[in-house]
Amino acid sequence: MLPESIELQVVTPERHVLEETVLAIEIPGKEGYLGVLPGHAPLITELGVGILAYRTGSATRYLTIIEGYAEVLPDRVIVLAEISEKAEEIDVDRSRAAQDRAQRALAQHGPGTAEWQAERQAIERAMVRIAAASQAGMARAQTKEP
Amino acid sequence: MPTLLDYRRRIRSVKNTQQITRAMKFVAAAKLRRAQEGVFSARPYAKEILRVLHSAAARVESTVHPLLERRAVKRILVVVLTGDRSLCGAFNSNVIRRASHFLRDHRTENPQVLAIGKKGRGVLRREGWPLAGEYVNVSGNVDFAIAKEIAAKIAELYEKREIDAVYTVYNEFKNVLVQRLCTEKLLPIDPAILGERGSQEKAAPGAPADMLPRDLAPSGQSRLVEYLYEEPIGEIFSHLVPRYLQSEVFRILLESEAAEWAARMTAMDSATRNAAELIDKVTLEMNKTRQAAITKELIEIVGGAASATS
Known part of the structure; x- marks a missing residue:
């Protein structure tokens, strides 16, 4: 018997982000996105920087994930992320500002230096946040239409 | 014999102090609540990372990792967590006393100190222990980034041998009234920890150094399951080990922070109560003096009247 749903749990060191019963999940693995449906084979993977999407009934919700691990079991998925926010919580203006700031700072450092790496990662994080927020916005707009 | 005015001044000054201690108590209570939430919300992550680490450990060929390596102990590092400020009862002095005992007991192992918090840093430096590093103004704004930084520093020293x-x-936060003083071994990571957390204290001496108790999986389920891996399991395992160290450091920071605010709150609470007692005592004495003065005046009036009529 395959399970019909997945218990999704997302935790970061600083908080318990989410615990919900969902139907499908898309996980941002280090090597690429992977889709998880109920009854998935057990799997452990490292996470990259990206957007985790999950579906409950008709709604799809988004979370940002910044590095960590995920353990997948047939009826349970545990995501141990370094940082994670729900798309609704993201302050897009702040992320834009962070991206601009990092982009300007990036130009001042030589490629490959530690500062350059740090700024590049900051840009990546900001872009993921903006993308997650805009996807969540689009999803909301679609569900409102008849 | 103090005059009435002296008493009034005294009472006013104690009242002022009491107001300050009361305010500090409320501040501590609010901060404690936040710190406590931090402790609670860090627990699921710590629990899950231990579980994943464990299930990875049970499946790798060799559990060799620089942070698991055991070698003859010639030099040790002692991480001492205190607060940055005083007025928190015996909180800081307890830790410092225990730490300096510990350092003296391990004098032969060339101990170095990693001080977190100004109080511990000051005293231990004055006692002449070499400082490997210091982190101040941590308590009160603990976040995972600082835990990562500290863990990285510890791991670096350890890996460089x-x-x-x-x-x-x-100080471990038990509850608001009780802080438990803890001395724990952080590195090398006890292989028993990879087996089961509960056996952490008991299992250490007899356990063979580099072999893991393979059948101590936390739940029957994950023991039977064979995982698929996106990356080589050895790689995952070797990334998980430093994460575990980070999460331990984070936990310790949070415990100490919560314990500090709890200690400060209790200390300020009893200071407020002592001030109230003192005010009562001084008020009583003041009233006695006042009565004595009135009685004296009455006697004088009566005496004066008697001498006038006679």
């Missing part, structure tokens, strides 16, 4: 073991002395 500048130290062979890491201990930590800190």
Whole structure:
């Protein structure tokens, strides 16, 4: 018997982000996105920087994930992320500002230096946040239409 | 004999102090609540990372990792967690006393100190222990980034073989009234921890160094399951080990922070109560003096009247 749903749990060191019963999940693995449906084979993977999407009934919700691990079991998925926010919580203006700031700072450092790496990662994080927020916005707009 | 005015001044001054201690008590209570939430919300992550680490450990061929390596202990590092400020009862002095005992007991192992908090740094430096590093103004704004930084520093020293073991002395937050003083070994990571957390204290001496108790999986389910891996399991395992260290450091920081605010709150609470007692006592004495003065005046009036009529 395959399970019909997945218990999704997302935790970061600083908080318990989410615990919900969902139907499908898309996980941002280090090597690429992977889709998880109920009854998935057990799997452990490292996470990259990206957007985790999950579906409950008709709604799809988004979370940002910044590095960590995920353990997948047939009826349970545990995501141990370094940082994670729900798309609704993201302050897009702040992320834009962070991206601009990092982009300007990036130009001042030589490629490959530690500062350059740090700024590049900051840009990546900001872009993921903006993308997650805009996807969540689009999803909301679609569900409102008849 | 103090005059009435002296008493009034005294009472006013104690009242002022009481107001300050009361305010500090409320501040501590609010901060404590936040720190406590931090402790609670860090627990699921710590629990899950231990579980994943465990299930990875049970499946790798060799559990060789620089942070698991055991070697003859010639130099040790002691991480001491205190607060940055005083007025928190015996909180800081307890940790410092325990730490300096510990350092003296391990004098032969060339201990170095990693001080977190101004109080511990000051005293231990004055006692002449070499400081491997210091982090101040941590308590009150603990976040995972600072835990990562501290863990990275510890791991670096350990991997460069500048130290062979890491201990930590800190206050564990039991509840608001009780802080438990803890001395724990942080590195090398006890192989028993990879097996089961509960056996952490008991299992250490007899356990063979580099072999893991393979059948101590936390739940029957994950023991039977064979995982698929996106990356080589050895790689995952070797990334998980430093994460575990980070999560331990984070936990210790949070415990100590919560314990500090709890200690400060209790200390300020009893200071407020002592001030109230003192005010009562002084008020009583003041009233006695006042009565004595009135009685004296009455006697004088009566005496004066008697001498006038006679």
